[in-house]
Amino acid sequence: MKTVVLSGSGVTVEDVVAVARHGAKVEAGPALAGKLEEARRVLDRVAASGQKIYGLNTGLGANLGTEISGDAAAFQRQLVEGRSGAVGEPLPAEIVRATMFTRAATLAVGGSGISPHVFSALLAALDAGVHPVMPSLGSIGASDLLVMTALARLLIGEGEADLSGERLPAGEALRRAGLKPVALAPKDGLSLVSSSAVSVGQGALAVADGLAVFTQQQQAGALTIEGIGANSNSLDVRSQAARPAFGQEQAAEGLRALLAGEAPGPRTLQAPLSIRCMASIHGALLHAIGQARQAVEIELNSAADNPLVLARDGVVLSTGNFHTAALALAFEGLGLAMAQAAAASAARFVQLTGPGRNGLPKYLSPVGGASAGFVPLQKAVSAILAAIRHKANPVVLDFLPVSEGVEDHATQAPLAVAKCADMVALWRRLVAFELMAAAQAVDLRDGLRLAPGTAAVHARVCGVVRPLHEDRPLGEDADRLYDALSSGKWQA
Template identity: 70%
Template structure:
């Protein structure tokens, strides 16, 4: 795999996933190092002129009016130690790598004034696989600095790190990776931590997962239309041109492709239930929400979001609110609602398929009938999952309190909006697995049905993992197996 070349722009959600999950390396261009050196020079000259610079010669937050005297470098270590207040379960290795990459990408824009050697140390640690232990609770979205202190402390040889599958003191991990702790120049500590890199990195991974789950949802929906013998005229392009709602034409076009065959079967119903008939509208709204969240993440990945911000070309240092991620948080709240809507429709299709019998399907999709439970007990499991998704869909970005003596009186809760959205995607994929299972069973119960080439491949992928139901058996095990394939990338359809 080719290295990701950092230039200060152009880093994508896919790039984050490839580095965080695929072990892709990063490379830094000379232009980035020159940009960093220029910004560092501007910062040092501004400080030497006596300009008040937040976090360099002043305290932070409510201590804004307090001047920093004495060793400014020692203050940067103190800054990291004093703000290491995150608690809770540690982030996964992939999430930590995504956070590290997000911060390296942001710093590449050159607005932080970070010393070039500290920047290089962060990139080297990422490439070497030295990952700080990052507790997950501590950020309210006004920058992720309390969480980000784990990265800064690791680079100076403090705290704990994971390296080659073992947890150890950070200093030992750096030594084993043949890296050395760094010394911090004025503002370096703040430059490392005062950014929403945990939110942005985690958001990138969530978008990557949402994109793959959406492809699988379209596949499940198409197979449901086959098994349900649904009326395919709902996919006629003219209908979606008549009401060109966001993403609707794209969703319908892909469903049409999945169901394409030389001769389409005649409709057996005039109108199907809304979870089927309105699939293009529901999935189209989700396409728009995913794209909006992707754009918000990629803006952050390639932006100079520091406070204070060094404008190297203009030779000035200015205070900003660029670390504040209201747009990112709102995008993930919207995405969560769009996922919840699609998940509810997925569950509704499952219940339509597995109910008392519709469009010629046997009751509960049981081939034996009588007292057979068939698929109907799974309706409870599906409903429980939908309930969990709906709970997480409730907005949280307004749930904050003023802190730091009222200086920080607004927050975005971006880490929480991102993490709950990621959790919803995990649950949604479970529903997709259930729909695929039920749709495949419905297809098997229709004598003489010839599938389209694409839906035949989807059906074959289900049957490679889960056998048809011939008599009652524990279907939860099958659902888990199918869900694992959908989630880990082994699903082939």
Template identity: 70%
Template sequence: MSALVLTGAGVSVEDVAQVARSGRKVEVEPVVIERLDKARKVLDQAAASGQQIYGLNTGLGANLGTSVEGDASAFQRQLLEGRSAAVGEPLPQEAVRATMFARAAMFSVGGSGISPAVFTALVDALNAGVHPVMPQFGSIGAGDLVLMTGLARLLTGDGEADYQGRRMPAAKALMMARLAPISLAPKDGLSLINASAVSVGSGALALADALSAFAQQQQAGALTMEGFGANRTILDPRLHLARPAACQQLAARGLRDLLARDGEPAPTTLQDPLSIRCMPSIHGALIQATDHARLALEIELNAATDNPLVLGDDGLVLSTGNFHTASLALAFETLGLAIAQCAAASVARLIQLSGSGRNGLPKYLSPVGGASAGFVPLQKTATAILAAIRHKANPVMLDFLPVSEGVEDHATQTPLTVSKCTGMIVLWRRLIAFELMAAAQAVDLREGLTLAPHTAAIHTVIRALVPTLKDDRPLGIDAEALYATLAGGNWQATLQLADLVEEQL
């Protein structure tokens, strides 16, 4: 995999995922260093002129009116030490790497006044796999300042790091990686921490997962339509052109593509339950929500988010609120609600498939009947999971209190909105596994059914992992096996191979 080159623009959600999860290396265009050097000189000149600059020659928060004199580097170290208040379990390594990369991407835009050597040290640590230990609790979304101190202290050789699978003092990790601790020039410490890089990096990973889970949800929905004998006229493009709402045309097209075949089967019903008939509307709303989340994330990844901000071309240093992520928090609240709506429809389809028998399907999807439980126990498990999703879907972005003597009297709770959305995606994927299992069972029980090539490939992959239910057995074990493949990244590659085989047949 070639290195990702930072230029100060064009960083995507997929770039974050590749660096965080696949270890893609990061390189820096020379123009970025030139941009940083120019901003650094503007910052130093402003300070030399006697201008009050927040976090450089003044205290932070309620200490804004306190002048700072003497050793500037010592003040920056004090600034970091005094704000290292995060607690809890450390962030996962992929989230830490996403944070490091997100902050580097933001720096490359310019505007922070960060010393080029400090920026380079951040990129070097990322490429070397030296990861700070960053406890997860401490940010209310007005910048991730408290959480980010773990990253800043790593670069100065303080705190702890994970390196080569072991936790150790940061200074030792840097030494083993043949890196040296940095010295902090005025404002360097504040520049490292006063940003929402945890929210943005973790948000990018969450969105990448949401996109892959949505593709799987479309596949599950299409296979359900096959097994249920659903009326496919609901996917007619003319219907969605008549009400072109919230990307429902895209969702309907995706389902049509999955169900495409020579000779459409005749409808077996006039109208299906709403969880099937309204699938394009439900899924379209989620597509729109992912689009909004991407826009919000990629603005942050490619923007100067610092306070104060150095305007290199204008020779100015001005205070800002650019670290504040109200739009990003709202995007993830919306994404979470859209996921919950999709998850609820998935559970509804599972219950339709595994109920008392619809459209010629046997009761509980059991081929033996009688006292057989069939797929009914999964209805309870699915409902329990859906309740957990609904709980996480409750908005939190308004849950804050004024802090720092009322100076910081508004916040966004962006890290929490991202975190709960991440948890919802994990749960949602379990429901997708349930729907895939039930739909595959319905397909097996429907006599004379010929699947479309794409849905046949989906069915083949499911059956390679989970056999047809012939007698009651522990379905939870089967569901775990299918979920592991859906979540582990092997599903799509396996499905593409199966698709190729179906096309050749």
């Protein structure tokens, strides 16, 4: 089993996936304890000097002017409990694990001043599989503060937790795992909750899934070119170099690899735009996935704390680094690029399953007559595309000033990321439909010899869905193929 070692840098999307989905262990690097201890000493020294430090000796938000005196550690517990306002269905376990790992990775950068024992307790809970029950609604993207309180409450033994699929009081879950609740020192509560770890963690999973579906979309597109008898000259390397738009040459290269060795034969002079412009459409999407990855990995390796402890300089600064405008915009852009690719996939499905094109029978039905063939699925494709288009509408401007106007801007990053993740799943369903139709078209072309790459894709599809010889419930076939594409074991 993989072990991810945290040092404060070098964390990737793949690390998040390994921990969230595959149970990879997480360890602190050999120099990390010293880094965290030094940041804590600086925080304590600056606080002892009398400097006002947000969330340590002052209230939060509109209570900024309220001085905290007396038991500062008790205030941290109050801070956590008083902001536990998230509601709704609990987040899935993989998103909770991604959140826990993301917060650990960003704490390891060393800008929070968190107590080392609290950091160690977070790693211990993650590796023991003790996950807070995290309600899904409550963050507007000015950090995921309300949702993150579930993590802080778990570590102090409050709230509820999931352990091996059983929902328990947090204290009981910790006890069964051989762990104990921690005591929060000044600022520890704020360090745990003032983070966009939910948005970043789920964003990492969405990027990984987007890359997987992109590969499957390339396969479906190439098989469509074969099945419909389209001219692939538009993929010529010279054509792509003439207008090297973002990602276009890379997408074309992947399609050419799938089609390498395709048999000569009659081809259309120019295919419909959803086919002829495939490299442009897929290239723009690949670039958007790359932008989202970059935004996520910047967050994974940054100190986005407020206040920020700069141990090397011995200072504590107020910052706006918790604000995730760039992350939100990256995922809004990814959603639009995905919707565009999904629309092209849907258009190709309609081309394949229409009244008959390039010698294909009407509706891809080998029997003709009153046979419905594939044409009823055009309605399902249209419905799925409508759902994708609905989710592609931007949300980054949908916020209200809160906390007496102190918090008068928000990014809606968690909503931008969550709807993007939903779109990935819907898009994968369209890819399943296109693969089914393209494989059927190939089967209906007598004597067609596929390229090795597309032949492998065709064989993989036919291993899940048999060719259509007479009308049957194709929705069930589409579900089976979607499950195969989603399994993480799809190869071609």
